[in-house]
Amino acid sequence: PEIETQILELYLSDKDITQQEIAKSVNCDQSNVGRKLKAIAKKFNYSESSLDYQEYLVKIFSQYKPDLVDKKIIEHYNFYPVFMPDKPEEPDSPFYIERYQIRRCSVESQCYQEIERPGSLVRIKAPNKMGKTSLIKKIQDKANENNYISQYLKFNLLIEDSNVSSVNNFIKGFNKNLKSRFPDVSEGPDWDDNNAKISCTKDLKALLLNLQKNLVLILDEVDEIFQYPEISKDFFAMLRHWYEESNNVKIWRNLRMVIAYSTEYHGTLDIYQSPFNVGLPIELKEFEKEEVIRLILLHQLDPKIVTDLMSMV
Incomplete structure (x- = not known):
């Protein structure tokens, strides 16, 4: 839902933002902010036995979608992106997939x-x-x-x-x-x-x-x-x-x-x-879902997390 995406983006965009400020920005009750963030975390395999849900969200998005996360948040939690190619693949690269x-x-x-x-x-x-x-x-x-x-x-x-x-x-x-x-x-x-x-x-x-x-x-x-x-x-x-x-x-x-x-x-x-x-x-258009999954597996990433991210942001 759009309100979930708005809440998530606000939460990740500012290290010092409060749930009260997020609630005011999206025009909802403050109690809903925490519930929705926790619900989003559960979509990405969050377990209450590990980190708290807010820290877990920071970890997932810092690793897989760092462009959405405030640099101060990444530095604070010390979570960094997983490796993804930032330059063209060589012709014999095992990570190249045909289109x-x-x-x-x-x-x-x-x-x-x-x-x-x-x-x-x-x-x-x-x-x-x-x-x-x-x-x-x-x-x-x-x-x-x-x-x-x-x-x-x-x-x-x-x-x-x-x-x-x-x-x-x-x-x-x-x-x-x-x-x-x-x-x-x-x-x-x-x-x-x-x-x-x-x-x-x-x-x-x-x-x-x-x-x-x-x-x-x-x-x-x-x-x-x-x-x-x-x-x-x-x-x-x-x-x-x-x-x-x-x-x-x-x-x-x-x-x-x-x-x-x-x-x-x-x-x-x-x-x-x-x-x-x-x-x-x-x-060449954006990668199809099947092509993305092949890339994810080649880079040994978690396909469920990445495909859920694609559908959300």
């Missing part, structure tokens, strides 16, 4: 199959902390296993004043970043500062001709440029052009692109110039 968008074929398998197709494009949309970067690592690992060349570019590193001052400057900065990954490859055609899209396209074609191998280009956090309409419009049109070129020029079939982002693109792109309506769309 499913369609039955019988994991998201990972779909991505692996797609990057093996000439001139392919994979679009990964996922909120932060939903496994996007872990999936990218798996794709990159598969590309390397296939003896492809893979390059990962994170767009937050490209957002500098000098780069975002104009479309040409941004594309030039992007091109420079990409070329720096291939120090042994000779310089491409002369750069035209007045038409960066054409120059960048010529450079990439020259790179593909030089490599003579499949190149998986992974562009992460491309939503960083959504806030720059002129830049994003031209840059994404360039990506779409590269994708389409695989139908016309054989060497472009060696390029496979993965673009990843957290939010939907709401800019004004012609449907024939957008990379967001072609290729394989992958959307």
Whole structure:
């Protein structure tokens, strides 16, 4: 019930708050506050033979949902969070679980199959902390296993004043970043500062001709440029052009692109110039209950406590 959640959140948010103050905030009798807190504790296997119910609640939430607990309370009781991953899983991590968008074929398998197709494009949309970067690592690992060349570019590193001052400057900065990954490859055609899209396209074609191998280009956090309409419009049109070129020029079939982002693109792109309506769309949503339980068991946590927490907060 909503009032239970309100009482719990108030209790955990302030070390010095009293039950009288909580009762006043949620407009209920003071006697109800203690009863409801105790009832919540019992949902999480509270036994009166152990800690008192208030301390037990602090322990459970400090360990499993510390973002709801006032730091002073955690320090006072000396309860600390259980280990949970705070960074992307490595490709061979035993804690990585495969995700499913369609039955019988994991998201990972779909991505692996797609990057093996000439001139392919994979679009990964996922909120932060939903496994996007872990999936990218798996794709990159598969590309390397296939003896492809893979390059990962994170767009937050490209957002500098000098780069975002104009479309040409941004594309030039992007091109420079990409070329720096291939120090042994000779310089491409002369750069035209007045038409960066054409120059960048010529450079990439020259790179593909030089490599003579499949190149998986992974562009992460491309939503960083959504806030720059002129830049994003031209840059994404360039990506779409590269994708389409695989139908016309054989060497472009060696390029496979993965673009990843957290939010939907709401800019004004012609449907024939957008990379967001072609290729394989992958959307990572919040974990299903079954996936959460698998993660919990892998991390040797208490599944009942965690699933009860999910239903409550």
